[in-house]
Amino acid sequence: KQEVTQIPAALSVPEGENLVLNCSFTDSAIYNLQWFRQDPGKGLTSLLLIQSSQREQTSGRLNASLDKSSGRSTLYIAASQPGDSATYLCARWAGGTSYGKLTFGQGTILTVHP
Amino acid sequence: SQTIHQWPATLVQPVGSPLSLECTVEGTSNPNLYWYRQAAGRGLQLLFYSVGIGQISSEVPQNLSASRPQDRQFILSSKKLLLSDSGFYLCAWMRQVVYGYTFGSGTRLTVV
Numbered sequence: 001k002q003e004v005t006q007i008p009a010a011l012s013v014p015e016g017e018n019l020v021l022n023c024s025f026t027d028s029a030i031y032n033l034q035w036f037r038q039d040p041g042k043g044l045t046s047l048l049l050i051q052s053s054q055r056e057q058t059s060g061r062l063n064a065s066l067d068k069s070s071g072r073s074t075l076y077i078a079a080s081q082p083g084d085s086a087t088y089l090c091a092r093w094a095g096g097t098s099y100g101k102l103t104f105g106q107g108t109i110l111t112v113h114p
Numbered sequence: 115s116q117t118i119h120q121w122p123a124t125l126v127q128p129v130g131s132p133l134s135l136e137c138t139v140e141g142t143s144n145p146n147l148y149w150y151r152q153a154a155g156r157g158l159q160l161l162f163y164s165v166g167i168g169q170i171s172s173e174v175p176q177n178l179s180a181s182r183p184q185d186r187q188f189i190l191s192s193k194k195l196l197l198s199d200s201g202f203y204l205c206a207w208m209r210q211v212v213y214g215y216t217f218g219s220g221t222r223l224t225v226v
Contacts, residue, residue, distance in 0.1 A: 049214035
């Protein structure tokens with residue numbers, strides 16, 4: 001069974017801190033890994049997509065890495081802001097004949113307080 | 115640019131009533147389309163996906179069905195809702211793997 005685990009489940013930090021969110025997966029047959037942000041009651045916003053041939057992607061204060069050998073991805077948020085408060089989800093994409101189906105982790109609830 | 119629309123945003127329905135949620139995509143052709151459900155305290159679960167008109171694959175046995183009558187239209191339906199159908203329903207599309215998934219804004223369904 002393909003599983004995706006996110007640690008920690010919740011994180012509360014003061015504004016300005018650098019932080020790391022972790023995502024691990026049990027199946028190494030990974031095609032893509034995508035990080036999303038979800039605000040309360042809203043849909044998912046794509047943050048970063050890492051293809052299996054890549055090791056990392058960067059967008060602004062966000063950096064995501066992928067280590068297939070260890071089955072891990074990390075999302076690094078630099079200089080956190082209260083506006084970063086949201087649930088962060090990672091999703092593993094197996095590719096091949098799976099028609100792009102994503103397997104999601106349970107998410108990390110991030111609170112950045114002023 | 116590509117956009118995805120879901121409606122309604124919020125829905126409260128009695129047990130045993132029918133359901134129809136609609137999702138449309140603009141700005142692309144022949145996308146893969148997906149319905150996910152996010153139940154309270156649980157992660158996102160894939161319900162259905164479609165790789166073309168009239169082609170529907172179901173991931174889990176359930177009280178729901180899906181249809182794709184047009185290339186960029188995906189509909190989630192039920193003939194009789196159950197309390198357990200409550201949740202947050204998300205539609206998504208993917209055209210090319212290098213660009214990943216794009217999700218709609220979701221529909222909050224409460225069955226009472």
